[in-house]
Amino acid sequence: MSGDGNKNRLLAQFAIVVAALFLLSYLPGPSQRTPPGPPLLSWAFLSSNPILLLPLLALAGIGGVWWVVDREPLNKSVTVQYSPPPDLSPAEASALLEDSLRARAIVATVVDLAVRGYLSIEPAAGAGEHAGKEDYLFRNLRRHNWANELAPHELGLMEHIFEYGEQPSLATLWHGLPDYLPQINNRVFASLAAKKMYRVNPIWSGTVVTFGGFVVFLFLWLLAKIFNVKLTDHDVLNPVCFVLSMAILFFISRRITLKSTLGAERWRHVKGFQEFMGRVEAERMRSISPDLFEKFLPYAIALGVERAWTTHLKGMLTRPLSWYAGTFAEFVSAFDD
DSSP states (O other), X not given: OOSHHHHHHHHHHHXXXXXXXXXXXXXXXXXXXXXXOSOTTSHHHHHHOGGGHHHHHHHHHHHHHIIIIXXXXXXXXXXXXXXXXXXXXXXXXXXXXXXXXXXXXXXXXXXXXXXXXXXXXXXXXXXXXXXXXXXXXXXXXXXXXXXXXXOHHHHHHHXXXXXXXXXXXXXXXXXXXXXXXXXXXXXXXXXXXXXTSBSSOHHHHHHHHHHHHHHHHHHHHHHHHHTTOOOOSOTTHHHHHHHHHHHHHHHHHTTOOOBOHHHHHHHHHHHHHHHHHHSOOHHHHHTSOHHHHHHHHHHHHHTTOHHHHHHHHHHHOOSOOTTBSSOHHHHHGGGGO
16 A cells, blocks of 8 residues: 555554653663673573563564454465455455555446446557557546546546546556555545444554554563563663563564454455356356456456456457457457567
């Protein structure tokens, strides 16, 4: 995940670390100066400096949270699925699977909008002669009540496409997309959070975990202070171990997305559907109508298996595409480059 939301999340996590260090400077701990003690790397030294266990405790704690909350639910067996989750768009399915929004999810959303009748696509005449690659033009089909039917990330993308005119090109869309991508990213993950795929919005989940870990560290520190537990014979170990523990917490928490039980279930569904589209069997292919091939194409693009899917689709779809002003073979050839 990138953009303004990502920057704000990292700034918030950095602020937590800075606040922790600031408080640490006022909490020197109940350590005491003592004569030279036992040698390093000895049990006696460790027993006299239990603060050394704090980084290991942080690693075990945050690693356990990542495994139990994020990893273990996904380790259950994945069965092949022959259709996508009905409550996830192609972009949402891709974001849920990878915990990030890739550029191909944007392309998939454009194709999905075309398949569903909101826009049309046509090859731009002469684009390949100068640019070295195909370019495409978009046209808003002005479907009745279209603005109220689309999800927020789909509506935002439609508005972004057609702010460049009535027939903008794909090249123009890509030119302005880097500045707009953070907004689409935020809308997709906000939608997934609203659908209860995550316990909290994954853009902020790392910050939540980092703050929770800091609170736990502070609580343990205060307990040691209240009960006068000597944490170390060497005052310098206090900030060193605390900073190391916060660094462990900071970096691992960025991998934690806090998927819900429903989110883990949908993740396995999307994974199973991705496997099906990537290696569809000939017998199963004969039982699928051309309409389904066309309907599933945006998901194939979003999940990165469009080449395998369009290879099968070339032989199945003989009728013209209502949303593409050209031959289907010409359109899918773009994925062979």
